[in-house]
Amino acid sequence: MKCMTGLLAAVLLLAGMGASQAVVRIGEDRGGRIGTYVDKYQDVRSSGEMVIIDGLCASACTIVLGAIPHEKICVTSHAALGFHAAWDLDDAGHAITNPEATHMLYSMYPPPVKKWINQRGGLTSRMIYLRGKELTTLYHPCYLDARASAQH
Template sequence: MKVVTGLLAAVLVMGHVAASHAVVRIGEDRGGRIGTYVDKYQNLRNSGQSVIIDGLCASACTIVLGAVPHDKICVTSHAALGFHAAWDIGSDGQAVTNPEATHMLYLMYPSAVRRWIQQRGGLTRRMIFLRGRQLADMYRPCYLDAQASSAH
């Protein structure tokens, strides 16, 4: 019985270690509905997983910056974050900017990202991209030597 208890304890400890080092990779994510991403990233935050941004993370995908702790996010040289105003479909079927949702989205971002957005005229219909040196100055670099699951 003592051996079984010891094995069970070892399995539980190893399971905890593996879960705490789990990594989610964001590659080519063009975004979607804000509510869906808020829920997805709150669950990711609660899991304690780290995030590798290794490609495009645009629109609602960028909510990850506000939902997941800064020290749990790293970026590769391929990372690019795309920001724009939130929008709804109008009665004529065309995209209509939603000022309230845009403001809520803006407030989700860390202060350094908000400053960067403001320096470029704020969130508008036009997509602006944060990448390269400017992104690397805000987030730590990561290397793809860890196994990562794709977050789609």
């Protein structure tokens, strides 16, 4: 049932947008290499597409917040952003924090997101999540998400 509600919300979101407004939906994205996401979001920014965050966007995925204009991002009630320090693998295969990459990642975030991160101790090896009311104070809800939820 939850899957059907999410599908209905996505269909309604897409139906409510004109043909000239393409969208990128972020569902369950746990991140990856920072450079990959920088390239991906530069392409999205150039296209002018709207970004709908409708699930987990963690780690390097959160670069979207700095790469895409604020007015081109909306969040659904399922959205959650996960932040942590950047890391690399050492010679033994263990994860170690990469201070330079962490600084670069942090520098990409807009000031309100940086403030939220700072209030929670900064970017560390521990994942911190921005969701719910806290998230919707920083990013506007997707237009039809509330209508889709109200129909069920």
